[in-house]
Amino acid sequence: MSRKPGHMYREIKQHAYTRREYMGGIPPSRITQFVIGNKSEKFPMHLTLTVNERCQIRHTALESARIAATRAMEKKAGTTDFRITIHVFPHHIIRENKQATGAGADRVSQGMRSSFGAAVGTAARVETNQIVMTIDTLDKNFEHAREALRKAASKLPSPCKINSGRAA
16 A cells, blocks of 8 residues: 555644554654754854744655755765754654555455554644754855755745854
């Protein structure tokens, strides 16, 4: 069975389902690194990616946004001239009532019987104007960082905006 498209999990419809100790079979989160790049240096330029709408961001979307931003920055700025930080963590467990499709599915599928569903992934719940990702970099890499955040924003389900400023 194939995964359902991401837009099915975008809206926040019910209370958060986060108590992992009471359930089994939760697939591990795809995103494993939340700070990438030069972790020790102080950078003068600080760019943030914020979401414009309240939504859920699946762990696969967070990981693809992180990879897109990291690759763009490594290609243009090098490996030591930036730091990318992911500020949200996928706590909410997504459940899906899987249905069989195709020939003979009516004999195999159980319909709505015990339809609580199985855990298929995790998602981060974000509020309006919440910071999802930041890039700290040097002044000369400002445009490269903006482009990296633009590429990362295209992987997320909500429209995003990029804010920039000097680090305090």
